[in-house]
Amino acid sequence: MTGLKAPAPLALASLLLLLAARPAAAQAPGVEELMRRAHLVQFYAGDDLRAKVSMRLISRDGQERIRELTMLRKDLAEGGEQRYFIFFEKPADVRDMTFMVWKYPQRDDDRWLFIPALKLVKRIAANDKRSSFVGSDFSYEDVSGREVEEDTHAVLREERLDGKETVVVKSVPRDERGTDFGYKLSWIDRTSFVVWKEEYYDKRGDLSRVFTADEVKAIQGFPTAVKRTMRNVQTGHRTEVTFEQVQYNLGLARDLFSERYLRNPPRDVVR
């Protein structure tokens, strides 16, 4: 009996998908596909990734804080489930803390934090993706990517941005709960699908944050934003991020992303 239950919702779901997909495709040909490809370029390049990430958190009055970390990422499926490791090196009070994320496309991530001073593996409640990532202007969602399906997308115009041919897309959250923006504009490269710029508008319609990809390099053939900035125009606070020693397709094992290595990071991979 239970065996028969599974196919019915599946069939219903695919039928609904078919019905939903057709009118959308007719109204705005390609915008969903454009966003999907941009999403893959930003968050799924290669099968895995290692990078040294430095963040400069700069307040309106110029006070600076530094975050230095090594990031590992592995894709279990292109556009699907991912595993992340983040090893903190600076500042001193978070040094050797390790953060592990199992990211799922359709539900809340699983997040763990290892605090070496307490030898404690803490499970982090992950329902609010708009929380700031390590006190920066980037949210968790900005770091690991917001699902394309969570917003409705429309092409506003085509624009030349600093010599790049871009498509400007307006994205509106389907469900405003759990987001802190009313809508978002993205400047997407027509040929490489690199996101050069994003503007986040708050729920009153005022500009709140601006993302820019300041330097994009082809690394192992993958366009990689090695310098990027998120600026909060309302508070004057900004975060400048540099990616160094970027390497794709290292062949990271799936079981690397486990409690064993959360407690005892694999130095050879992290270095």
Added chain:
Amino acid sequence: MRGRRTSALLIALSLGPTAASADLSLHGFVEAAGGVRIVDNPTQARDATLGEGRLQLELSYEGPARSRLLIKTDFIGDGVEEEGEIDLREAYLDLSPLEVLDLRVGRQILTWGIGDLVFINDLFPKDFISFYVGRSQEYLKAPSDAIKASLFPGPVSLDLVAIPLFTPSEVPRGDRLSFFDPFARSLAAPGQRLAIREPATTLGNTQLAARLYRTFGSYEAALYAFRGFFPEPVGMDPSRRELFFPKLSAYGSSLRGPLLGGIGGLEFGLSDSRQDRSGTDANIENSALKYLLSYERELWADFTVRAQYSMEQMLDFRAYRASLSPGDPRKKEFRHLLFLRLTHLARYQTVELSLVGFYSPSDEDAYLGPQVAYKVTDRWTVTAGANIFLGRKDSTPFGQLDANDNVYVRLRYSF
């Protein structure tokens, strides 16, 4: 042969300086901390509960084949005890002799289980005095001299721990904080200390602990076992007027994972008091069943709530009741404990406001710990807080500390 060895040495020397600088690291902090009692306490001579300067040095060396040596030492000038002290916090060697085996040998901090400040299967030593006088949270976990083997043969992992040298938990016993003297059946007078007898260091007294764990999708499940001694001195020897650590075995399990947009957990433990299996000895803690339910959720961005309910059920309660002498403080069969932690991060997570609360309806006692921490820069942190104790009876865990309400401030420079 000789030539080859020389060239190998030359290569090692030429690689040496760069390799060493990358593999050797020195970090730590300097901290000044002060705390004072804010209520009058007739059992304590001093008002100061905390007054110390502390330098922590952590030296770490990454060796070949995933080996690592870590030595963490605190150098303390203590104004309350009026003494200097060197506290070796951690000194261990990590080895990975096999693909599926990690070893940690030496002084180390051991902890497991899912409770926040409630320990059911974590029977490793704790320093409750540090917690109650406002030291940093890392000092709640006391180190053990131990060997830990971690096995990773497949989806199931296993930790095996042997602790040949017993380390007790630090509990209020007359320094800094007042305590209930179970022999006198009242709060101890100023200057009085409680005599505590530790188990002898013999091979047979080596404590053993194990954790078997695996994940099922997003859920983490674990089984625990322990054979050793109660980490707190819950045995009384009236003939010598000493407290001691009775023999204990414990078994338990835990489960943790996503629940209703947050993280839910449950933990269970059975403690088998091996020196008083029948429960007829009023001087030794009875066997008990322990339960914990926990739930944590980020209610909105940067504001997290954690709630816990834990319950201890004394086994052989009738035998316990029959064994009491007139005038003995009477424990209840069920001890209920409610816990709440609120955490709010502000100003780009540089300000952390938190509140920890315990309330036991059965013991009729409570604890409140508000705290604010401000990261002035990446290196400087200032923390201030309070420890408030409430209780109707002197014999309950927080009740004995009722007249020890204190405030504290800490200033730390990390490097």
